[in-house]
Amino acid sequence: MKLAVIYHSVTGNTKNMGDLIVKGMNSVEGAEAKAFPIEAVDTEFVQEAKCVVFGSPIYAAHITGQMMSFLLSDAGKLKLAGKLVGAYTTAQYVHGGAELGIREMLDHAMVMGALTYSGGGAYGNPIIHLGPVGIDNTMDIGQFAENFEIYGSRMAQKAMELFAK
Template structure:
C-alpha cells in the first residue's frame, strides 16, 4: 500500500508531525513518502498512491496560503480523484482556527474527487473527527499530541488497506 503525506512547514513542526503520521502508517506495513510543497514531488509515486494526507500550519484561521496555492494551482498533474484523503494542522492556540484550516483543505479534497477520511468517534479515544491538531503554545499539548498523530496515521493506513488492497 503506497501512501503519501504532502505538507507545508515554516518552523519544522508541521514536517515533524508529518513524520509521526508516517510512523503510524508504517506500523501496518504501508510504504510512505513525505513531500514538502516547496520541493520537487515525485509525481509517479503520488499517482500510484491510494491515499494522501495533507498537513498545514494554521494562518488567520485557515490553511497556510502556500498549501492552498499548491492545491489550487500546482497539483494539476497529480490525479487525486478516487484516493483516500486526510488532513492535519499545527497551531498556537485552541481557538486559533485549526479546525477551519483542516476543513478548508478537506473541502478542496472533496472537490477534487477524493474520499475523505475521518475516524470520528468510531474507533474510540482519541476522537479525531476532522484530523489531528497539535498546539505549541498550550502547555505540553504539542508533545502529548504526537501519540494521536501516530494513531491517526495507523487508522488512515488501515482504512486505505480496507478500501484499496486488491
C-alpha cells in the first residue's frame, strides 16, 4: 500500500520530521511510504496512496504561504477524497501556533473529502492529539523524533485496517 508525506521545508526541520514519519510508516508490513517536498511531488504516486500526511513549518502562527498555495492550487490533483489524511508542523515556540497549523491542513483535507486522523489518545503514550509537533533547535528537535516515527506507524496501521484487502 502506498502512503505519502508532503512537506514544505526551508531549513530542514520539517523535511527531517517527515522522513521520520515515512520511516514509521514503512515499519508496518505491506507499506510503501515516500516523502515529497511540495516542489517535487510525484502526483501519480500520491493519487494511488491511501494515506497522505502534510507537513509545514509555522510562520506567524500559520502554515507557510507556500504550503497554503500548494494546498489551494495543487492538492486538487491528488485525489484526496476518501484517503486517510494527517498533518504535522515544526515551530520555534511551544505557543507559536503549531497546532493551529495542523488544523489548517486538516481542515483543508476535509474540504477535499478526506478522512482526517491522528490516533489521538487511542494508542496510549505518546498521546498525539491533532498531529505531531517538533519544536526546532531552540529545544533540540531531536527529542521529538520518536513521536514522529510512532505517529507514522499509527497512520499506516490505520490505513491498513481501513483499506487493505
